[in-house]
Amino acid sequence: MSLRKLPEIKAFKALSNMEWQPRTDVVDRWNAGIHAATSDEASISILGEIGGGDYGDGVTSKRIAGALRSIGERDVRVDINSPGGDFFEGVAIYNMLREHKAKVTVNVLGLAASAASVIAMAGDEIKVAKTGFLMVHNAWGITIGNRHDMQAAAAMMEPFDRAMRDLYAERSGSKAEDVEAWMDAETFFTGEDAVKTGLADGYLSDAEIEQDKDSGKRASAIAKIEASMAAQGLSRRERRSLLAELQGGLTYRLLTSCRALTSSPRFAATPKN
Structure with a gap:
């Protein structure tokens, strides 16, 4: 078990007509080019969307x-830079790290938002970049139906x-009502704020973080396009198909599809939580 006695998050049953997707505003603040300066066989990188199927x-x-x-x-280091994603995958990863039999050190390199912030809480020690962020909010998904x-x-x-409220409260030592206020406000904690509130234990040095600007811009752009399509009601299969065509050179078709979303009754009326 983890060196800390962290709470287990029980499994939940998902709805078949619901998808979990990083929020568009969170993806806008995600710098996909940030990664760890070094890695070894006892380190795990969580860079990108949680889940994906x-x-x-x-x-x-x-x-x-x-x-x-x-x-x-053995002791394990988990490097995170993620805008979040699938809640169920995040919970499963959190529980795996919680049950690891040696020390778990979590490094928040850039952003740990939503499901990624749940994963981060599994650390026996959580370190965050001073320029990094932890973001917490209520569960957010896309549902289609009556x-x-x-x-x-x-x-x-x-x-x-x-479950998230209780986890953040346990990890930070904060009152449940205060954590609920954080989640309701969809709070971005700077590295300094995360340490002050107890959501992190200390800071990463600049030498522990690197940034690939070119690949990061491309990955961030693709994530923003997908998040925008998801917010308009396209299924994951549809989004991935269009993105695959884009990467294959069929840019015009994707852009035409995106423009059509704004005038299509099917997607304009799609409710979401």
Whole structure:
């Protein structure tokens, strides 16, 4: 088990008509080019969207489980720069790290938002860049359906929010009502604020972080396009198909599809939580 007695987050049942996606405003603040200056066989990189399933290239619990098996019962370092994503994948990764039998050090290199901030809480020691951010908010997803589907989605998300509230409160030593206020306000904690509130233990040095500006700009741009398409109601399969065509050179078709979203009744009326 972890050196800290961190709370387990129980498994939840997902709705079939609901998708988890990083928020557009969070993706806008994510610098995808930030990464660790060094890595070794006992380090794990969580750089990018949490989840992604069969159609994405995000960070999945399956990949993290494989990495932990390879590391074995040794101290592990987890480097995070992620805008969040799939809540269920985030919870699964958090629980895996929580159950690791040696010390877990989490380094927040750039951003740990939403599901990624849940993962970060699994650290026995959490270090954050002074220029980095931890972001917390209530569960956020995209649901398609009628009013009954909307009500079911709202009811389903309540225990998620309670689980996150209790985790942040336990990790920081803060009162539950204060944490609820953070989540309601969709709070971005600077590195300094994260340490002051107890969500992190200390700072990373500049020498521990590097930035690849060219690849980072490309990855951030793709993430912003996908987040915008998701907010308009496109399924993950549709988004990934269009992005694959873009990367294959069919730019015009993607741009035409994006412009059509703003006038399409199907997507303009899509409700989301």
